Amino acid sequence: MKLAYWMYAGPAHIGTLRIASSFKRVHGIMHAPLGDDYFNVMRSMLERERDFTPVTASIVDRHVLARGSQEKVVDNITRKDGEEHPDLIVLTPTCTSSILQEDLENFVERASMTTQSDVLLADVNHYRVNELQAADRTLDQIVQFYLEKAKAKGELPEGKTAKPSVNIIGTTTLGFHNHHDCTELKRLMADLGIEVNEVIPDGASVHNLKRLPQAWFNLVPYREIGGMTARYLEDAFAMATVDIAPMGVVETARCIRRIQQVLNAQGADVNYEDFIDHQTRHVSQAAWFSRSIDCQNLTGKKAVVFGDNTHAAAMTKILAREMGIHVVWAGTYCKYDADWFQEQVSEYCDEVIITDDHTVIGDAIARVEPSAIFGTQMERHVGKRLDIPCGVIAAPIHIQNFPIGYKPFLGYEGTNQVADLVYNSFTLGMEDHLLEIFGGHDTKDVITKGISADSDLAWTADGLAELNKIPGFVRGKVKRNTEKFARDRGFTAINVEVLYAAKESVGA
Amino acid sequence: MTLADTKPQALDFECETGNYHTFCPISCVAWLYQKIEDSFFLVIGTKTCGYFLQNAMGVMIFAEPRYAMAELEEGDISAQLNDYEELKRLCLQIKRDRNPSVIVWIGTCTTEIIKTDLEGLAPRLEAEIDIPIVVARANGLDYAFTQGEDTVLAAMAHRCPDKAPVLEAEKKERNAISTLLNFGKHKDDVATADSEYHDHPPLVLFGSLPDPVVTQLTLELKRHGIKVSGWLPSKRFTELPVLEEGYYVSGVNPFLSRTATTLMRRRKCKLIGAPFPIGPDGTRAWIAKICSVFGVEPQGLEEREAQIWQGLEDYIQLIRGKSVFFMGDNLLEVSLARFLIRCGMTCPEIGIPYMDKRYQAAELQLLEQTCSEMGVPLPRIVEKPDNYNQIQRIKDLNVDLVITGMAHANPLEARGISTKWSVEFTFAQIHGFTNARDILELVTRPLRRNHSLKDLGWDKLVQEAASV
Ligand code: SF4
Numbered sequence: 001m002k003l004a005y006w007m008y009a010g011p012a013h014i015g016t017l018r019i020a021s022s023f024k025r026v027h028g029i030m031h032a033p034l035g036d037d038y039f040n041v042m043r044s045m046l047e048r049e050r051d052f053t054p055v056t057a058s059i060v061d062r063h064v065l066a067r068g069s070q071e072k073v074v075d076n077i078t079r080k081d082g083e084e085h086p087d088l089i090v091l092t093p094t095c096t097s098s099i100l101q102e103d104l105e106n107f108v109e110r111a112s113m114t115t116q117s118d119v120l121l122a123d124v125n126h127y128r129v130n131e132l133q134a135a136d137r138t139l140d141q142i143v144q145f146y147l148e149k150a151k152a153k154g155e156l157p158e159g160k161t162a163k164p165s166v167n168i169i170g171t172t173t174l175g176f177h178n179h180h181d182c183t184e185l186k187r188l189m190a191d192l193g194i195e196v197n198e199v200i201p202d203g204a205s206v207h208n209l210k211r212l213p214q215a216w217f218n219l220v221p222y223r224e225i226g227g228m229t230a231r232y233l234e235d236a237f238a239m240a241t242v243d244i245a246p247m248g249v250v251e252t253a254r255c256i257r258r259i260q261q262v263l264n265a266q267g268a269d270v271n272y273e274d275f276i277d278h279q280t281r282h283v284s285q286a287a288w289f290s291r292s293i294d295c296q297n298l299t300g301k302k303a304v305v306f307g308d309n310t311h312a313a314a315m316t317k318i319l320a321r322e323m324g325i326h327v328v329w330a331g332t333y334c335k336y337d338a339d340w341f342q343e344q345v346s347e348y349c350d351e352v353i354i355t356d357d358h359t360v361i362g363d364a365i366a367r368v369e370p371s372a373i374f375g376t377q378m379e380r381h382v383g384k385r386l387d388i389p390c391g392v393i394a395a396p397i398h399i400q401n402f403p404i405g406y407k408p409f410l411g412y413e414g415t416n417q418v419a420d421l422v423y424n425s426f427t428l429g430m431e432d433h434l435l436e437i438f439g440g441h442d443t444k445d446v447i448t449k450g451i452s453a454d455s456d457l458a459w460t461a462d463g464l465a466e467l468n469k470i471p472g473f474v475r476g477k478v479k480r481n482t483e484k485f486a487r488d489r490g491f492t493a494i495n496v497e498v499l500y501a502a503k504e505s506v507g508a
Numbered sequence: 509m510t511l512a513d514t515k516p517q518a519l520d521f522e523c524e525t526g527n528y529h530t531f532c533p534i535s536c537v538a539w540l541y542q543k544i545e546d547s548f549f550l551v552i553g554t555k556t557c558g559y560f561l562q563n564a565m566g567v568m569i570f571a572e573p574r575y576a577m578a579e580l581e582e583g584d585i586s587a588q589l590n591d592y593e594e595l596k597r598l599c600l601q602i603k604r605d606r607n608p609s610v611i612v613w614i615g616t617c618t619t620e621i622i623k624t625d626l627e628g629l630a631p632r633l634e635a636e637i638d639i640p641i642v643v644a645r646a647n648g649l650d651y652a653f654t655q656g657e658d659t660v661l662a663a664m665a666h667r668c669p670d671k672a673p674v675l676e677a678e679k680k681e682r683n684a685i686s687t688l689l690n691f692g693k694h695k696d697d698v699a700t701a702d703s704e705y706h707d708h709p710p711l712v713l714f715g716s717l718p719d720p721v722v723t724q725l726t727l728e729l730k731r732h733g734i735k736v737s738g739w740l741p742s743k744r745f746t747e748l749p750v751l752e753e754g755y756y757v758s759g760v761n762p763f764l765s766r767t768a769t770t771l772m773r774r775r776k777c778k779l780i781g782a783p784f785p786i787g788p789d790g791t792r793a794w795i796a797k798i799c800s801v802f803g804v805e806p807q808g809l810e811e812r813e814a815q816i817w818q819g820l821e822d823y824i825q826l827i828r829g830k831s832v833f834f835m836g837d838n839l840l841e842v843s844l845a846r847f848l849i850r851c852g853m854t855c856p857e858i859g860i861p862y863m864d865k866r867y868q869a870a871e872l873q874l875l876e877q878t879c880s881e882m883g884v885p886l887p888r889i890v891e892k893p894d895n896y897n898q899i900q901r902i903k904d905l906n907v908d909l910v911i912t913g914m915a916h917a918n919p920l921e922a923r924g925i926s927t928k929w930s931v932e933f934t935f936a937q938i939h940g941f942t943n944a945r946d947i948l949e950l951v952t953r954p955l956r957r958n959h960s961l962k963d964l965g966w967d968k969l970v971q972e973a974a975s976v
């Protein structure tokens with residue numbers, strides 16, 4: 001048993017259902033107790049999904065426990081087959097119902113004797129893997145199922161597409177800015193003259209999976225989901241994989257160069273150098289931002305980074321390489337893939353932290369008192385308590401990660417978004433200057449700070465008048481710092497002298 | 509209070525035993541830990557339970573609140589580890605870090621399936637580490653959503669002191685709560701305060717309500733000279749109300765049938781079965797019933813009700829003649845439907861996860877009476893509904909408003925069907941006269957929203973002719 005307050009990645013069945021419900025006309029059936037069907041809530045509320053989530057809970061209750069689940073599960077599969085006519089039904093237990101150790105494989109066999117749709121049992125070990133690993137596995141399982149089936153029937157299309165083409169693998173429902181990333185990747189591919197063969201799983205039809213091998217290469221933008229599928233396609237169909245996340249100016253260029261290499265190796269003759277140069281210097285604003293005075297003020301500032309492998313690694317590189325920011329530590333919660341992360345970021349930060357314990361991360365933030373945090377919603381919250389700004393760069397997702405406006409993290413538009421995020425996360429320019437004068441960035445005494453909101457100290461008229469002259473956006477902070485100073489020194493009233501004594505003491 | 513007391517049911521009950529969406533009952537920790545300020549809730553379950561609390565409830569476990577997961581790992585499930593030692597380790601840590609007055613263990617489906625004997629372990633551990641441990645099995649195998657609170661309150665009912673402490677100085681005091689309330693007051697004040705009340709047997713109310721609502725309902729009864737001796741739950745575990753044999757109890761929520769049973773059978777209290785104090789009609793009926801049990805003549809109760817209705821008229825105009833459909837989620841459905849029918853709405857169907865016809869008897873009777881007085885058909889009451897079938901019925905009936913769980917709200921809206929989340933009624937302050945308007949504020953919001961957007965033609969925002 002372990003005491004847990006917070007999870008960075010969800011349980012396995014969430015990953016399986018993210019894949020199943022990303023496809024078109026695939027229905028997920030959860031063999032689970034009543035309260036486990038919150039995936040539907042997450043999808044319809046967080047993602048503001050207009051359609052009914054194609055997931056049904058086949059409810060395990062006392063009655064079912066006593067009689068065994070077979071009849072109920074088979075009934076529900078058959079029923080959904082008749083009601084919704086999906087192409088595929090994916091059955092998954094949750095970690096709770098997997099304890100029952102029922103022969104779900106057998107249920108699936110029984111049900112598929114009568115169904116029109118294909119039926120699969122998600123082949124995931126619910127005791128051992130988390131949401132991300134399960135998603136990776138389920139996608140691989142579905143792709144293999146349909147490719148093997150097509151192969152057996154002799155339905156695999158021959159050869160490659162005439163023009164260079166790509167499969168984009170790993171875009172899912174409830175993924176961190178996945179929809180916007182996908183749009184951006186499609187634009188990028190169009191700019192490079194590459195046709196998008198298939199995007200899986202989001203919006204894909206399982207019937208089109210047999211077309212996957214026609215593409216010239218597979219692009220796997222996220223380290224977490226899609227890798228297993230790409231490896232399978234590599235082994236079974238000798239397809240090339242590009243698994244560099246095009247996040248940040250430098251990595252985007254590296255990704256494009258790798259694509260160029262892969263295409264040219266298959267007989268194309270492309271040269272993307274001019275494109276990269278043009279995008280970098282004139283189209284993307286990020287490189288110019290790095291050069292601008294705004295960013296100059298960021299030089300040497302301290303930041304920490306935490307998230308999933310993809311985003312934490314890319315962000316670390318952007319901060320260190322492209323903006324001259326000092327990354328004190330970078331961390332990931334993808335413990336199962338820690339070596340990769342180590343290798344990616346070691347040279348860009350002082351320390352690497354691998355943990356899925358949020359308290360370790362909270363303490364690590366408090367310890368280094370960075371000027372900005374780039375992390376998950378959890379770190380954003382830690383930042384709030386410590387009064388350190390935080391840019392959210394990774395899941396677990398939150399409704400704020402489904403912005404209405406276009407906010408990709410990948411590609412050249414992604415570089416702009418990330419630059420904005422960085423800029424807005426640091427307190428800069430005028431504000432920063434004033435904070436320095438009045439001793440801002442107080443991160444030590446959180447408790448006193450909370451109390452000083454409704455003050456026990458009196459401000460004299462002249463003190464208040466002076467305070468009011470300070471620009472509004474830093475006034476609260478100056479007020480708190482001054483009050484803290486006054487409290488420490490035992491003043492009961494704050495006049496203009498005390499205000500400036502506070503300023504001086506900070507300067508000292 | 510049994511069905512036999514009431515006239516033969518004309519209501520149509522059916523159990524669809526379908527696939528329906530609701531929240532897991534462990535969600536009750538989200539409001540109970542706030543209500544009981546010196547408590548700590550430990551949910552003993554899997555990652556699935558934890559992720560539910562973190563995510564679906566929207567109550568992110570950020571500021572280390574007074575609840576946590578005891579996450580069962582493979583070793584626990586395969587019984588390689590010793591439950592007692594594991595729980596002891598965690599509870600000692602909680603005691604050291606948070607020092608609560610009580611730790612509430614919330615059992616889950618997993619502890620049911622692997623048959624962890626929480627009730628057996630708790631007394632031993634309580635004795636060893638010297639902190640009260642209350643066990644509630646709020647699992648999703650047996651219960652739905654709000655019934656989680658029922659399991660916790662039923663368990664806590666056992667912990668209420670059974671004898672009012674008799675203090676030397678204030679022998680007159682009947683129980684600990686009033687002693688505390690009057691702490692520091694002069695004797696004379698206390699005497700005057702008491703004279704405002706009729707002499708009636710002690711009354712304890714059960715159900716977790718936000719503190720302002722507790723005060724409102726307590727004062728509402730005080731108007732009629734009825735004194736509330738205490739509430740279960742109290743704000744602090746250490747201040748649980750005294751329950752002596754023969755005390756009267758009354759529930760404020762329709763999902764508390766186990767608590768009611770426990771209070772009657774185990775604590776030998778007398779249950780006042782009344783409609784629930786939701787809506788002016790329900791509140792009036794609730795007060796009137798309590799008064800009648802104590803032989804008290806209510807003072808100006810009807811006038812007060814009438815005055816509240818007057819204040820609702822502008823909202824009622826928006827819903828009069830419209831229809832409302834309850835998909836079923838939090839067990840507040842019957843009370844809300846009864847109030848909305850009184851407001852002039854019609855209600856073809858009340859879906860509900862679980863229907864205790866005995867505990868809800870007075871409420872069901874009021875529903876019938878309301879329908880006949882308003883001249884509208886009785887709703888059919890569908891227990892454990894099937895959401896898929898319900899959506900077909902909603903389309904067939906062309907209802908004006910659907911009260912639904914969160915999973916279906918956006919898809920229904922996208923198909924031009926107005927919705928309100930049922931969970932909002934769980935969390936909003938809806939009880940008593942004062943808050944009747946808040947119910948209508950919620951109910952009318954989608955209709956008012958429609959009114960402001962009506963000229964834009966944005967009714968249907970899905971492409972296929974709504975392939976549900
Ligand atoms: S239904 Fe059971 S397993 Fe699921 S969240 Fe609730 S208690 Fe946990």
Ligand code: SF4
Pocket residue numbers: 011012094095096126127128129554555556580581582
């Ligand atoms: S170990 Fe398994 S059963 Fe336990 S929480 Fe993780 S996935 Fe669920």
